[in-house]
Amino acid sequence: MKKLINSPDTVITDALRGMSAAHPGLTVDVENRVISRAQRASDKVGLVSGGGSGHEPLHGGYVGHGMLDAAVPGEIYTSPVPDQIIAATKAANADRGVLHIVKNYTGDVLNFQMAAELAEDEGIDVVSVIMNDDVAVEDSTHTAGRRGTGATIVAEKVAGAAAEEGADLETVARIATEVNERSRSFGIALHAGTVPSAGRPGFELADDEVELGVGIHGEPGRERGTFGPARDLVSYALDAIHADLSISDEVLLILNGQGATPLIELYGAFAEASAWLGGHGAAMVRSLVGNYITSLDQAGFSITVTSLTDELRRLWDAPVSTPALRWGV
Amino acid sequence: MKKLINSPDTVITDALRGMSAAHPGLTVDVENRVISRAQRASDKVGLVSGGGSGHEPLHGGYVGHGMLDAAVPGEIYTSPVPDQIIAATKAANADRGVLHIVKNYTGDVLNFQMAAELAEDEGIDVVSVIMNDDVAVEDSTHTAGRRGTGATIVAEKVAGAAAEEGADLETVARIATEVNERSRSFGIALHAGTVPSAGRPGFELADDEVELGVGIHGEPGRERGTFGPARDLVSYALDAIHADLSISDEVLLILNGQGATPLIELYGAFAEASAWLGGHGAAMVRSLVGNYITSLDQAGFSITVTSLTDELRRLWDAPVSTPALRWGV
Known part of the structure; x- marks a missing residue:
């Protein structure tokens, strides 16, 4: 390690x-x-x-x-x-x-x-x-x-x-x-992260496997799935979310990296998520893309969708000044 | 891949x-x-x-x-x-x-x-x-x-x-x-990144090796070095910078991740860099820590030090509103 x-x-x-x-x-x-x-x-x-x-x-x-x-x-x-x-x-x-x-x-x-x-x-x-x-x-x-x-x-x-x-x-x-x-999330891991004291990845995935529904501590999700194009992985995550919370109207989308997935890939996945939302009649009016809730050096992503109200949207837009989120001040 | x-x-x-x-x-x-x-x-x-x-x-x-x-x-x-x-x-x-x-x-x-x-x-x-x-x-x-x-x-x-x-x-x-x-940089890689069309890491490092002075395209640096604590790697980078540009007075420090190194590790390395600067009589008056100039999913870091003037510091502080840097607006 x-x-x-x-x-x-x-x-x-x-x-x-x-x-x-x-x-x-x-x-x-x-x-x-x-x-x-x-x-x-x-x-x-x-x-x-x-x-x-x-x-x-x-x-x-x-x-x-x-x-x-x-x-x-x-x-x-x-x-x-x-x-x-x-x-x-x-x-x-x-x-x-x-x-x-x-x-x-x-x-x-x-x-x-x-x-x-x-x-x-x-x-x-x-x-x-x-x-x-x-x-x-x-x-x-x-x-x-x-x-x-x-x-x-x-x-x-x-x-x-x-x-x-x-x-x-x-x-x-x-x-x-x-x-x-009003929010739902779903994550998919491509490679496990490594806890420093453990010294080796938290779980093993074969070259053609992903963990569907992985937890933020690398804990198991629903099942091992087959690795595929970003488009398919993103659709899987959004379908799982949509099955639980009907997505329509105005939403906030967070396309989150688990720590070791580069930004160029996250933007590509974001494009697929945005297209999925458009195809389901939702308006993505606010968004984040990047590493916001990670699992050490795990490769993968998670998606969070929040169905906004006028009040939530207004509060989301309010000024914020923290190390990781900053706008309006 | x-x-x-x-x-x-x-x-x-x-x-x-x-x-x-x-x-x-x-x-x-x-x-x-x-x-x-x-x-x-x-x-x-x-x-x-x-x-x-x-x-x-x-x-x-x-x-x-x-x-x-x-x-x-x-x-x-x-x-x-x-x-x-x-x-x-x-x-x-x-x-x-x-x-x-x-x-x-x-x-x-x-x-x-x-x-x-x-x-x-x-x-x-x-x-x-x-x-x-x-x-x-x-x-x-x-x-x-x-x-x-x-x-x-x-x-x-x-x-x-x-x-x-x-x-x-x-x-x-x-x-x-x-x-x-007024600026100098130095990077160290722990694991190579993978160019998608190549499908495998750009170079191979043994378990006890790092690439000292790695380029942002994974190109070779000065030499292969021995892996060690963050403290030593950070000191190596800052010593190399200091040998070329005497660091004193007020500086801007960027502790940059190469793409796959988690933020918790970058903050730890930042602490070492900050201590090094203090030990060399420099005042770190501005800083960034995170992924700002990456090499796909390469693990490692780079350090950039800019010796500030009053003008540069004022311009650094001026409002900025971009996807990756935002303050003052």
């Missing part, structure tokens, strides 16, 4: 040192693993998210004006611990309550719940929204129920915008919930 | 269709392979760049307010042809002259020169600036003299800002030249 790291033991600490050096707008507590805004927001609902590391820029890259107030990275593909989440909740708290945006994985749900209870004991109002947008499998190795994936970015963005505008905790939570209900 | 493509023959066309669908702010002429601003600028110096494909987001991702007016992608790792460059030059022309920013590779230099002469015949003033910031080798398989790499992004950004402010052609060219003179 050749990785651009000092040691498997220091990957997360080193990355946090890097984030601290790169982004003066963030305060990075390297020891306690909490990333928060350097300029603490006042008089707004706080937003906290987090989860296992290895999905960068999720979640630390989405801390900043218009999105999260704080994020907590766990070990690679492992939930953050309650102490981290409590510290982040305190950092995000400006006496209007704090929203936890939690991807639906057993460890994350448990630890965020424990932290929420402890924060409540200290007088902080906490509401949690669980994201479960991945239509690939109903239950999984890491989940009771569906997994949470790319829609998390949308929830962080639009709920973050609502909080920035002064919406109350109930409203901010309602908006994040609405994003979850 | 498993790649997220329809066919090796359609990779560039498909990616351009994707760019067109993703970025309403761009006009993408898929057939003639010219990417330009949808809203043509008036009364300013035009900026055009281009080169082989496979380095995305370079150059098409840097078209927009505050950077390029038009970009031309060639075949993978192959210069664009003069017809493309002439079309882009015309698209960028607003009667204040056009600057060509050209990376120093034999094919690029030749084709841009031919296009510049033909554009001059049609009454368009063209000045070319050749970028040659890569200190790895003096001549190379594709070059007489040094290769042009990451400093191209800096030149496009700051010369683009100067043009947006209304600077004349001579001034805009002077600023791009100054960036080239």
